[in-house]
Amino acid sequence: MTVLAGSGRVWQRNWLVYKRLWHRSLAFGFLQPILFLTAMGIGIGALLTPGDLSAFGGVPYIDWLGPGLLAAMAMQTSTFESTYPIMNKIMWGRNYEAMLSTPLGVRSIVFGELAWSAFRIGTLAAVFLVVLALFGIVRTPLAVLAIPVATLVGVAFSSCLIAFTATQKNDVGFSAIFRFVINPLFLLSGTFFPLTNLPEQAQWVAWATPLFHGVQLIRGSILDQLDPLTAPFHLAYLLVMFGIGAYLADRNLTKRMAG
Protein backbone atom coordinates (compact mmCIF):
# COMPACT_ATOMS: atom_id res chain seq x y z
CA MET A 1 0.00 0.00 0.00
CA THR A 2 1.38 3.39 -0.95
CA VAL A 3 1.83 6.25 1.51
CA LEU A 4 -0.96 8.07 -0.30
CA ALA A 5 -3.42 5.16 0.01
CA GLY A 6 -2.37 4.70 3.64
CA SER A 7 -2.97 8.38 4.36
CA GLY A 8 -6.40 7.95 2.86
CA ARG A 9 -7.18 5.16 5.35
CA VAL A 10 -6.10 7.33 8.28
CA TRP A 11 -8.27 10.15 6.95
CA GLN A 12 -11.14 7.72 6.52
CA ARG A 13 -10.89 6.62 10.15
CA ASN A 14 -11.24 10.22 11.32
CA TRP A 15 -14.15 10.73 8.96
CA LEU A 16 -15.91 7.67 10.38
CA VAL A 17 -15.75 9.25 13.84
CA TYR A 18 -16.58 12.76 12.63
CA LYS A 19 -19.54 11.95 10.42
CA ARG A 20 -21.69 11.22 13.46
CA LEU A 21 -21.08 14.76 14.72
CA TRP A 22 -20.55 16.80 11.57
CA HIS A 23 -23.76 18.82 11.91
CA ARG A 24 -22.74 19.93 15.40
CA SER A 25 -19.31 20.89 14.20
CA LEU A 26 -20.70 22.89 11.29
CA ALA A 27 -23.30 24.62 13.46
CA PHE A 28 -20.51 25.69 15.76
CA GLY A 29 -18.55 26.77 12.69
CA PHE A 30 -21.39 29.22 11.86
CA LEU A 31 -22.02 30.38 15.40
CA GLN A 32 -18.44 31.25 16.30
CA PRO A 33 -17.82 33.90 13.59
CA ILE A 34 -21.32 35.35 14.03
CA LEU A 35 -20.66 35.89 17.75
CA PHE A 36 -17.24 37.39 17.20
CA LEU A 37 -18.33 39.67 14.37
CA THR A 38 -21.33 40.86 16.35
CA ALA A 39 -19.46 41.53 19.58
CA MET A 40 -16.23 42.92 18.27
CA GLY A 41 -17.07 44.10 14.80
CA ILE A 42 -20.44 45.71 15.39
CA GLY A 43 -20.04 46.34 19.12
CA ILE A 44 -16.54 47.76 19.26
CA GLY A 45 -16.61 48.99 15.67
CA ALA A 46 -19.47 51.35 16.58
CA LEU A 47 -17.18 53.11 19.05
CA LEU A 48 -14.69 54.06 16.37
CA THR A 49 -14.98 57.46 14.69
CA PRO A 50 -14.58 57.76 10.91
CA GLY A 51 -11.17 59.35 11.57
CA ASP A 52 -9.96 56.16 13.30
CA LEU A 53 -10.81 54.06 10.28
CA SER A 54 -7.92 55.34 8.19
CA ALA A 55 -5.75 52.94 10.20
CA PHE A 56 -7.85 50.07 8.78
CA GLY A 57 -7.26 51.03 5.17
CA GLY A 58 -10.47 52.99 4.95
CA VAL A 59 -12.83 50.03 5.47
CA PRO A 60 -15.23 49.63 8.40
CA TYR A 61 -13.65 47.89 11.40
CA ILE A 62 -15.85 44.82 11.07
CA ASP A 63 -14.70 44.35 7.47
CA TRP A 64 -11.09 44.63 8.54
CA LEU A 65 -11.53 42.33 11.54
CA GLY A 66 -13.50 39.49 9.87
CA PRO A 67 -10.76 38.13 7.58
CA GLY A 68 -8.24 38.32 10.44
CA LEU A 69 -10.55 36.20 12.58
CA LEU A 70 -10.77 33.64 9.79
CA ALA A 71 -6.98 33.27 9.80
CA ALA A 72 -6.93 33.02 13.59
CA MET A 73 -9.66 30.36 13.50
CA ALA A 74 -7.49 28.28 11.15
CA MET A 75 -4.60 28.46 13.62
CA GLN A 76 -6.71 27.69 16.67
CA THR A 77 -8.59 24.78 15.14
CA SER A 78 -5.42 23.14 13.89
CA THR A 79 -3.77 23.69 17.26
CA PHE A 80 -6.58 21.95 19.01
CA GLU A 81 -6.76 19.11 16.47
CA SER A 82 -3.02 18.46 16.59
CA THR A 83 -2.35 18.40 20.32
CA TYR A 84 -4.69 16.40 22.60
CA PRO A 85 -6.20 14.15 19.91
CA ILE A 86 -2.73 13.27 18.57
CA MET A 87 -1.42 12.67 22.09
CA ASN A 88 -4.40 10.41 22.68
CA LYS A 89 -3.58 8.37 19.59
CA ILE A 90 0.08 8.13 20.61
CA MET A 91 -0.21 7.17 24.25
CA TRP A 92 -3.63 7.14 25.90
CA GLY A 93 -5.75 5.32 23.33
CA ARG A 94 -2.74 3.81 21.52
CA ASN A 95 -4.45 4.10 18.12
CA TYR A 96 -1.14 4.53 16.31
CA GLU A 97 0.28 1.40 17.91
CA ALA A 98 -2.71 -0.51 16.49
CA MET A 99 -2.33 1.12 13.07
CA LEU A 100 1.39 0.36 12.97
CA SER A 101 0.66 -3.34 13.51
CA THR A 102 -0.82 -3.23 10.01
CA PRO A 103 0.95 -2.35 6.75
CA LEU A 104 0.37 1.35 7.52
CA GLY A 105 3.56 3.30 8.19
CA VAL A 106 4.29 6.41 10.22
CA ARG A 107 4.38 8.56 7.09
CA SER A 108 0.83 7.49 6.21
CA ILE A 109 -0.25 8.47 9.70
CA VAL A 110 1.39 11.90 9.49
CA PHE A 111 -0.02 12.72 6.07
CA GLY A 112 -3.40 11.21 6.91
CA GLU A 113 -3.68 13.43 9.99
CA LEU A 114 -2.53 16.47 8.01
CA ALA A 115 -5.05 15.71 5.29
CA TRP A 116 -7.69 15.47 7.99
CA SER A 117 -6.61 18.79 9.47
CA ALA A 118 -6.78 20.31 5.99
CA PHE A 119 -10.30 18.97 5.49
CA ARG A 120 -11.54 20.26 8.83
CA ILE A 121 -10.07 23.71 8.38
CA GLY A 122 -11.06 23.90 4.74
CA THR A 123 -14.72 23.23 5.56
CA LEU A 124 -14.70 25.60 8.53
CA ALA A 125 -13.05 28.30 6.39
CA ALA A 126 -15.77 27.87 3.77
CA VAL A 127 -18.44 28.26 6.45
CA PHE A 128 -16.62 31.30 7.82
CA LEU A 129 -16.49 32.83 4.36
CA VAL A 130 -20.23 32.36 3.94
CA VAL A 131 -20.75 34.24 7.21
CA LEU A 132 -18.42 37.02 6.06
CA ALA A 133 -20.42 37.25 2.83
CA LEU A 134 -23.68 37.47 4.81
CA PHE A 135 -22.17 40.36 6.78
CA GLY A 136 -21.38 42.02 3.47
CA ILE A 137 -17.63 41.89 4.04
CA VAL A 138 -16.59 39.98 0.92
CA ARG A 139 -15.50 42.37 -1.87
CA THR A 140 -14.48 40.06 -4.71
CA PRO A 141 -14.94 36.51 -6.05
CA LEU A 142 -11.21 36.09 -5.43
CA ALA A 143 -12.17 35.82 -1.78
CA VAL A 144 -12.52 32.06 -2.32
CA LEU A 145 -8.71 32.04 -2.26
CA ALA A 146 -9.08 32.56 1.49
CA ILE A 147 -10.18 28.92 1.77
CA PRO A 148 -6.95 27.33 0.46
CA VAL A 149 -4.85 29.92 2.27
CA ALA A 150 -6.62 29.24 5.59
CA THR A 151 -6.10 25.53 4.93
CA LEU A 152 -2.40 26.17 4.40
CA VAL A 153 -2.22 28.13 7.66
CA GLY A 154 -3.93 25.17 9.32
CA VAL A 155 -1.61 22.46 8.03
CA ALA A 156 1.46 24.63 8.67
CA PHE A 157 0.47 24.83 12.34
CA SER A 158 -0.75 21.21 12.45
CA SER A 159 2.50 19.80 11.11
CA CYS A 160 4.62 21.74 13.61
CA LEU A 161 2.32 20.82 16.49
CA ILE A 162 2.27 17.12 15.56
CA ALA A 163 6.08 17.29 15.55
CA PHE A 164 5.95 18.87 19.01
CA THR A 165 3.32 16.49 20.38
CA ALA A 166 5.35 13.47 19.25
CA THR A 167 8.13 14.52 21.63
CA GLN A 168 5.91 15.02 24.69
CA LYS A 169 5.54 12.45 27.49
CA ASN A 170 2.46 14.17 28.98
CA ASP A 171 0.14 17.09 28.26
CA VAL A 172 1.89 19.65 30.47
CA GLY A 173 3.72 21.17 27.50
CA PHE A 174 0.43 21.96 25.75
CA SER A 175 -0.66 24.64 28.18
CA ALA A 176 2.72 26.34 27.72
CA ILE A 177 2.21 26.26 23.95
CA PHE A 178 -1.30 27.68 24.25
CA ARG A 179 -0.23 30.44 26.65
CA PHE A 180 3.10 31.47 25.27
CA VAL A 181 2.74 30.77 21.56
CA ILE A 182 -0.85 30.53 20.37
CA ASN A 183 -2.38 33.29 22.49
CA PRO A 184 0.28 35.92 21.70
CA LEU A 185 0.01 35.04 18.01
CA PHE A 186 -3.77 35.29 18.21
CA LEU A 187 -3.59 38.77 19.76
CA LEU A 188 -0.54 40.27 18.08
CA SER A 189 -0.62 39.14 14.44
CA GLY A 190 -2.59 42.07 13.10
CA THR A 191 -5.85 40.26 13.75
CA PHE A 192 -7.55 42.83 16.01
CA PHE A 193 -5.60 46.00 15.37
CA PRO A 194 -3.10 47.19 12.74
CA LEU A 195 0.50 46.49 13.61
CA THR A 196 1.39 50.02 12.56
CA ASN A 197 0.19 50.99 16.07
CA LEU A 198 3.12 49.03 17.52
CA PRO A 199 6.78 50.13 17.81
CA GLU A 200 8.82 49.36 14.72
CA GLN A 201 10.76 46.48 16.35
CA ALA A 202 7.49 44.76 17.24
CA GLN A 203 6.43 45.02 13.61
CA TRP A 204 9.59 43.21 12.56
CA VAL A 205 8.90 40.48 15.11
CA ALA A 206 5.43 40.09 13.64
CA TRP A 207 6.95 39.55 10.21
CA ALA A 208 8.89 36.62 11.63
CA THR A 209 5.78 34.91 13.03
CA PRO A 210 3.45 32.69 10.99
CA LEU A 211 -0.09 33.87 11.68
CA PHE A 212 0.73 37.40 10.49
CA HIS A 213 1.38 36.07 6.98
CA GLY A 214 -1.88 34.14 6.97
CA VAL A 215 -3.79 37.23 8.12
CA GLN A 216 -2.22 39.40 5.40
CA LEU A 217 -3.05 36.95 2.62
CA ILE A 218 -6.58 36.23 3.75
CA ARG A 219 -7.47 39.84 4.40
CA GLY A 220 -5.93 40.79 1.08
CA SER A 221 -7.96 38.26 -0.87
CA ILE A 222 -11.29 38.98 0.85
CA LEU A 223 -11.00 42.77 0.72
CA ASP A 224 -9.46 42.71 -2.74
CA GLN A 225 -6.30 44.33 -1.44
CA LEU A 226 -3.70 41.66 -2.25
CA ASP A 227 -0.26 43.20 -2.59
CA PRO A 228 1.52 41.40 -5.46
CA LEU A 229 4.90 42.37 -3.96
CA THR A 230 4.47 40.86 -0.49
CA ALA A 231 1.95 38.08 -1.23
CA PRO A 232 4.54 35.62 -2.62
CA PHE A 233 6.65 36.14 0.47
CA HIS A 234 3.72 35.45 2.81
CA LEU A 235 2.85 32.34 0.84
CA ALA A 236 6.44 31.09 0.77
CA TYR A 237 6.74 31.52 4.54
CA LEU A 238 3.70 29.30 5.16
CA LEU A 239 4.80 26.67 2.63
CA VAL A 240 8.26 26.43 4.16
CA MET A 241 6.78 26.18 7.64
CA PHE A 242 4.52 23.35 6.46
CA GLY A 243 7.46 21.57 4.81
CA ILE A 244 9.67 21.78 7.88
CA GLY A 245 6.79 20.81 10.16
CA ALA A 246 5.88 17.77 8.05
CA TYR A 247 9.51 16.63 7.95
CA LEU A 248 9.87 16.97 11.73
CA ALA A 249 6.50 15.34 12.40
CA ASP A 250 7.51 12.29 10.36
CA ARG A 251 10.93 12.11 12.03
CA ASN A 252 9.71 12.65 15.61
CA LEU A 253 6.76 10.28 15.35
CA THR A 254 8.95 7.58 13.80
CA LYS A 255 11.32 7.91 16.72
CA ARG A 256 8.49 7.96 19.26
CA MET A 257 6.72 4.88 17.92
CA ALA A 258 9.86 2.76 17.46
CA GLY A 259 10.49 2.53 21.26
Add this chain to the structure above:
Amino acid sequence: MQNSMTTSESLVHARGLTKRYANGFTAVDGVDFDVRPGKAFGFLGPNGAGKTSTMRMIACSSPVSDGTLSVIGMDPRTQAREIKARLGVVPQIDNLDTELTVRENLEMYARYFDIPRSVADQRTKELLEFVQLDERAKDQVEPLSGGMKRRLTIARALINDPDLVILDEPTTGLDPQARHLLWERLYQLKRRGATLIITTHYMDEAEQLCDHLVVMDKAKIVAEGSPRQLIDQHSTKEVLELRFADQTRDNLNGQLDGLADRIEELPDRLLLYTANGERTLEQVNERQIPIESALVRRSSLEDVFLRLTGRSLVE
Protein backbone atom coordinates in the same frame (compact mmCIF):
# COMPACT_ATOMS: atom_id res chain seq x y z
CA MET B 1 17.03 -31.00 17.06
CA GLN B 2 16.61 -27.24 17.18
CA ASN B 3 19.87 -26.50 15.41
CA SER B 4 19.26 -28.84 12.51
CA MET B 5 16.06 -27.00 11.67
CA THR B 6 16.29 -24.74 8.68
CA THR B 7 14.71 -21.33 8.38
CA SER B 8 12.19 -22.47 5.81
CA GLU B 9 10.64 -24.93 8.25
CA SER B 10 10.10 -22.36 10.97
CA LEU B 11 7.83 -19.34 10.86
CA VAL B 12 10.06 -17.45 13.23
CA HIS B 13 13.77 -18.13 13.34
CA ALA B 14 15.96 -16.28 15.84
CA ARG B 15 19.67 -16.64 16.53
CA GLY B 16 21.53 -14.43 18.97
CA LEU B 17 18.51 -12.10 18.98
CA THR B 18 19.26 -9.04 21.11
CA LYS B 19 17.37 -5.91 22.13
CA ARG B 20 19.28 -3.04 23.69
CA TYR B 21 17.48 0.22 24.44
CA ALA B 22 18.97 3.68 24.03
CA ASN B 23 19.53 3.94 27.79
CA GLY B 24 21.86 0.91 27.61
CA PHE B 25 19.39 -1.58 29.12
CA THR B 26 19.58 -5.03 27.51
CA ALA B 27 16.04 -6.44 27.49
CA VAL B 28 16.80 -9.50 25.34
CA ASP B 29 20.28 -10.95 25.41
CA GLY B 30 21.19 -13.26 22.54
CA VAL B 31 18.28 -15.70 22.44
CA ASP B 32 17.80 -18.56 19.96
CA PHE B 33 14.44 -20.11 19.13
CA ASP B 34 12.32 -21.48 16.30
CA VAL B 35 8.55 -21.33 15.97
CA ARG B 36 7.13 -24.11 13.86
CA PRO B 37 3.96 -23.79 11.76
CA GLY B 38 0.70 -24.92 13.30
CA LYS B 39 2.05 -24.91 16.85
CA ALA B 40 1.39 -22.75 19.88
CA PHE B 41 4.71 -21.41 21.07
CA GLY B 42 4.95 -19.86 24.52
CA PHE B 43 7.30 -17.44 26.21
CA LEU B 44 7.03 -17.97 29.93
CA GLY B 45 8.69 -15.76 32.49
CA PRO B 46 8.18 -13.08 35.13
CA ASN B 47 7.55 -9.42 34.33
CA GLY B 48 10.68 -7.82 32.92
CA ALA B 49 12.15 -11.09 31.62
CA GLY B 50 12.24 -9.80 28.04
CA LYS B 51 9.10 -11.48 26.66
CA THR B 52 7.39 -8.33 25.42
CA SER B 53 10.58 -6.95 23.88
CA THR B 54 11.00 -10.23 21.98
CA MET B 55 7.40 -10.05 20.79
CA ARG B 56 7.78 -6.47 19.67
CA MET B 57 10.79 -7.40 17.56
CA ILE B 58 8.87 -10.26 15.95
CA ALA B 59 5.95 -7.89 15.28
CA CYS B 60 8.37 -5.43 13.61
CA SER B 61 7.35 -2.68 16.01
CA SER B 62 10.75 -2.50 17.69
CA PRO B 63 14.04 -2.65 15.75
CA VAL B 64 16.36 -5.64 16.27
CA SER B 65 19.60 -4.49 17.97
CA ASP B 66 21.69 -7.53 17.14
CA GLY B 67 21.50 -11.11 15.91
CA THR B 68 19.35 -12.63 13.18
CA LEU B 69 15.59 -12.77 13.05
CA SER B 70 13.41 -14.00 10.25
CA VAL B 71 9.62 -13.86 10.40
CA ILE B 72 7.59 -15.86 7.84
CA GLY B 73 10.82 -16.12 5.86
CA MET B 74 11.34 -12.35 5.73
CA ASP B 75 13.67 -9.87 7.38
CA PRO B 76 12.01 -7.38 9.80
CA ARG B 77 14.72 -4.83 9.03
CA THR B 78 13.80 -4.51 5.37
CA GLN B 79 10.39 -6.16 4.94
CA ALA B 80 8.45 -4.93 7.96
CA ARG B 81 5.44 -3.94 5.87
CA GLU B 82 5.21 -7.32 4.11
CA ILE B 83 5.58 -9.15 7.42
CA LYS B 84 2.93 -7.02 9.14
CA ALA B 85 0.49 -7.78 6.34
CA ARG B 86 0.60 -11.44 7.41
CA LEU B 87 0.67 -11.07 11.20
CA GLY B 88 -2.09 -10.74 13.77
CA VAL B 89 -1.09 -8.86 16.90
CA VAL B 90 -2.85 -8.88 20.27
CA PRO B 91 -0.95 -6.40 22.43
CA GLN B 92 -0.63 -6.54 26.19
CA ILE B 93 -2.62 -3.33 26.70
CA ASP B 94 -5.83 -3.03 24.66
CA ASN B 95 -5.56 -0.55 21.82
CA LEU B 96 -9.05 -0.83 20.36
CA ASP B 97 -10.43 2.31 18.76
CA THR B 98 -12.77 3.57 21.48
CA GLU B 99 -14.33 6.17 19.19
CA LEU B 100 -15.68 3.45 16.90
CA THR B 101 -18.24 0.70 17.41
CA VAL B 102 -17.39 -2.99 17.76
CA ARG B 103 -18.08 -3.68 14.10
CA GLU B 104 -16.37 -0.52 12.89
CA ASN B 105 -13.23 -1.56 14.75
CA LEU B 106 -13.01 -4.64 12.54
CA GLU B 107 -14.10 -2.90 9.34
CA MET B 108 -11.63 -0.06 9.75
CA TYR B 109 -8.81 -2.44 10.60
CA ALA B 110 -9.60 -4.35 7.41
CA ARG B 111 -9.17 -1.08 5.52
CA TYR B 112 -5.71 -0.64 7.02
CA PHE B 113 -4.83 -4.03 5.55
CA ASP B 114 -6.35 -2.99 2.23
CA ILE B 115 -8.76 -5.92 2.32
CA PRO B 116 -11.52 -5.55 -0.29
CA ARG B 117 -14.85 -4.42 1.19
CA SER B 118 -16.80 -7.59 0.33
CA VAL B 119 -14.17 -9.88 1.88
CA ALA B 120 -13.92 -7.61 4.91
CA ASP B 121 -17.69 -7.66 5.47
CA GLN B 122 -17.77 -11.45 5.36
CA ARG B 123 -14.81 -11.83 7.73
CA THR B 124 -16.17 -9.24 10.14
CA LYS B 125 -19.38 -11.20 10.39
CA GLU B 126 -17.62 -14.54 10.89
CA LEU B 127 -15.14 -13.17 13.41
CA LEU B 128 -17.78 -11.45 15.53
CA GLU B 129 -19.55 -14.81 15.72
CA PHE B 130 -16.29 -16.59 16.48
CA VAL B 131 -15.57 -14.36 19.48
CA GLN B 132 -19.27 -14.30 20.46
CA LEU B 133 -19.71 -10.58 20.08
CA ASP B 134 -22.16 -10.56 17.16
CA GLU B 135 -24.92 -9.25 19.39
CA ARG B 136 -22.73 -6.31 20.44
CA ALA B 137 -21.73 -5.36 16.88
CA LYS B 138 -23.33 -1.92 16.98
CA ASP B 139 -22.22 -1.05 20.51
CA GLN B 140 -19.45 1.30 21.47
CA VAL B 141 -16.26 -0.36 22.70
CA GLU B 142 -15.89 1.41 26.05
CA PRO B 143 -18.76 -0.24 27.97
CA LEU B 144 -17.58 -3.76 27.04
CA SER B 145 -16.11 -5.91 29.82
CA GLY B 146 -12.39 -6.63 29.91
CA GLY B 147 -12.93 -10.12 28.53
CA MET B 148 -15.08 -8.84 25.66
CA LYS B 149 -12.49 -6.24 24.73
CA ARG B 150 -9.82 -8.92 24.65
CA ARG B 151 -12.00 -11.10 22.43
CA LEU B 152 -12.61 -8.16 20.12
CA THR B 153 -8.88 -7.50 19.99
CA ILE B 154 -8.36 -11.14 19.02
CA ALA B 155 -11.03 -10.90 16.32
CA ARG B 156 -9.33 -7.76 15.02
CA ALA B 157 -5.98 -9.56 14.92
CA LEU B 158 -7.57 -12.25 12.71
CA ILE B 159 -9.12 -9.86 10.17
CA ASN B 160 -6.26 -10.35 7.68
CA ASP B 161 -6.33 -14.16 8.02
CA PRO B 162 -2.78 -14.08 9.43
CA ASP B 163 -0.13 -16.80 9.12
CA LEU B 164 1.02 -16.06 12.63
CA VAL B 165 -0.85 -14.65 15.62
CA ILE B 166 1.11 -12.96 18.40
CA LEU B 167 -0.57 -12.66 21.79
CA ASP B 168 1.16 -10.72 24.55
CA GLU B 169 -0.26 -11.80 27.92
CA PRO B 170 -3.73 -12.43 26.49
CA THR B 171 -5.52 -13.05 29.78
CA THR B 172 -3.70 -10.81 32.25
CA GLY B 173 -6.23 -8.93 34.35
CA LEU B 174 -9.25 -11.05 33.38
CA ASP B 175 -11.49 -12.90 35.80
CA PRO B 176 -11.39 -16.74 35.75
CA GLN B 177 -14.56 -17.12 33.69
CA ALA B 178 -13.37 -14.71 31.03
CA ARG B 179 -9.97 -16.42 30.93
CA HIS B 180 -11.52 -19.82 30.32
CA LEU B 181 -13.71 -18.51 27.54
CA LEU B 182 -10.67 -16.89 25.93
CA TRP B 183 -8.60 -20.06 26.25
CA GLU B 184 -11.39 -22.02 24.65
CA ARG B 185 -11.43 -19.62 21.66
CA LEU B 186 -7.65 -19.76 21.33
CA TYR B 187 -7.81 -23.53 21.47
CA GLN B 188 -10.35 -23.48 18.60
CA LEU B 189 -8.02 -21.21 16.69
CA LYS B 190 -5.20 -23.69 17.18
CA ARG B 191 -7.36 -26.52 15.96
CA ARG B 192 -7.93 -24.62 12.73
CA GLY B 193 -4.18 -24.79 12.19
CA ALA B 194 -3.15 -21.28 13.23
CA THR B 195 0.35 -20.68 14.55
CA LEU B 196 0.33 -18.83 17.85
CA ILE B 197 3.03 -17.12 19.87
CA ILE B 198 1.91 -16.40 23.41
CA THR B 199 3.67 -14.71 26.29
CA THR B 200 2.43 -15.31 29.78
CA HIS B 201 3.46 -15.41 33.38
CA TYR B 202 0.68 -17.84 34.20
CA MET B 203 1.64 -21.51 34.51
CA ASP B 204 -1.86 -22.76 33.84
CA GLU B 205 -2.10 -20.70 30.67
CA ALA B 206 1.20 -22.05 29.39
CA GLU B 207 0.18 -25.64 30.20
CA GLN B 208 -3.26 -25.24 28.64
CA LEU B 209 -2.27 -23.58 25.40
CA CYS B 210 1.35 -24.15 24.51
CA ASP B 211 2.86 -27.06 22.59
CA HIS B 212 6.33 -25.71 23.02
CA LEU B 213 7.70 -23.35 25.65
CA VAL B 214 10.77 -21.30 26.30
CA VAL B 215 11.32 -20.09 29.84
CA MET B 216 12.83 -16.61 29.98
CA ASP B 217 14.52 -14.95 32.90
CA LYS B 218 16.66 -11.80 33.00
CA ALA B 219 16.76 -11.38 29.20
CA LYS B 220 17.84 -14.97 28.52
CA ILE B 221 16.22 -18.30 27.70
CA VAL B 222 16.84 -20.62 30.61
CA ALA B 223 14.96 -23.71 29.40
CA GLU B 224 13.03 -24.98 26.41
CA GLY B 225 10.70 -27.86 25.59
CA SER B 226 7.08 -29.01 25.81
CA PRO B 227 5.42 -28.38 29.18
CA ARG B 228 5.72 -32.13 29.95
CA GLN B 229 9.39 -32.27 28.91
CA LEU B 230 10.25 -29.25 31.03
CA ILE B 231 8.66 -30.80 34.08
CA ASP B 232 10.34 -34.18 33.45
CA GLN B 233 13.73 -32.58 32.91
CA HIS B 234 13.76 -30.02 35.65
CA SER B 235 11.52 -31.35 38.37
CA THR B 236 10.42 -34.57 40.05
CA LYS B 237 7.11 -36.26 39.42
CA GLU B 238 5.52 -35.05 42.62
CA VAL B 239 5.89 -32.37 45.25
CA LEU B 240 5.16 -32.58 48.95
CA GLU B 241 4.33 -29.19 50.44
CA LEU B 242 4.81 -28.90 54.20
CA ARG B 243 3.72 -26.09 56.50
CA PHE B 244 5.02 -25.67 60.02
CA ALA B 245 4.33 -23.56 63.06
CA ASP B 246 7.09 -20.92 63.04
CA GLN B 247 9.41 -22.25 65.76
CA THR B 248 9.31 -25.85 64.53
CA ARG B 249 10.59 -24.88 61.11
CA ASP B 250 13.59 -23.08 62.61
CA ASN B 251 14.45 -26.09 64.77
CA LEU B 252 14.27 -28.80 62.12
CA ASN B 253 18.08 -29.21 62.22
CA GLY B 254 18.32 -31.41 59.18
CA GLN B 255 15.56 -33.85 60.20
CA LEU B 256 14.27 -33.80 56.62
CA ASP B 257 17.66 -34.76 55.13
CA GLY B 258 17.53 -37.61 52.63
CA LEU B 259 13.73 -37.58 52.30
CA ALA B 260 13.61 -35.76 48.96
CA ASP B 261 15.69 -35.15 45.81
CA ARG B 262 15.64 -31.47 46.58
CA ILE B 263 14.05 -29.13 49.10
CA GLU B 264 12.94 -25.63 48.21
CA GLU B 265 12.33 -23.14 51.04
CA LEU B 266 9.55 -20.63 50.48
CA PRO B 267 8.57 -18.03 53.08
CA ASP B 268 5.40 -19.87 54.08
CA ARG B 269 6.23 -23.49 53.30
CA LEU B 270 8.80 -26.11 52.30
CA LEU B 271 8.62 -27.95 48.97
CA LEU B 272 9.99 -31.50 48.94
CA TYR B 273 10.65 -32.76 45.41
CA THR B 274 10.15 -36.48 45.24
CA ALA B 275 8.93 -39.26 42.96
CA ASN B 276 6.19 -40.32 45.37
CA GLY B 277 4.72 -37.64 47.59
CA GLU B 278 2.55 -39.92 49.71
CA ARG B 279 5.51 -42.15 50.56
CA THR B 280 7.63 -39.17 51.51
CA LEU B 281 4.82 -37.90 53.72
CA GLU B 282 4.74 -41.31 55.48
CA GLN B 283 8.47 -41.01 56.06
CA VAL B 284 8.02 -37.53 57.50
CA ASN B 285 5.41 -38.90 59.87
CA GLU B 286 7.61 -41.90 60.78
CA ARG B 287 10.30 -39.44 61.86
CA GLN B 288 7.66 -37.74 64.02
CA ILE B 289 8.36 -34.31 62.56
CA PRO B 290 5.60 -31.96 63.83
CA ILE B 291 3.98 -30.53 60.69
CA GLU B 292 1.01 -28.21 60.63
CA SER B 293 -0.31 -29.33 57.25
CA ALA B 294 0.80 -31.31 54.20
CA LEU B 295 -0.21 -31.35 50.53
CA VAL B 296 0.87 -33.78 47.81
CA ARG B 297 0.62 -32.55 44.20
CA ARG B 298 2.11 -33.15 40.78
CA SER B 299 5.04 -31.02 39.69
CA SER B 300 4.09 -27.98 37.63
CA LEU B 301 5.86 -25.40 35.49
CA GLU B 302 5.99 -23.21 38.57
CA ASP B 303 8.36 -25.75 40.10
CA VAL B 304 10.46 -25.75 36.93
CA PHE B 305 10.74 -22.01 37.12
CA LEU B 306 11.58 -22.07 40.81
CA ARG B 307 14.27 -24.66 40.16
CA LEU B 308 15.80 -22.72 37.28
CA THR B 309 15.73 -19.25 38.77
CA GLY B 310 15.21 -19.64 42.50
CA ARG B 311 12.19 -17.36 42.26
CA SER B 312 8.44 -17.63 41.81
CA LEU B 313 6.90 -16.51 38.54
CA VAL B 314 4.23 -14.25 39.92
CA GLU B 315 5.67 -12.22 42.76
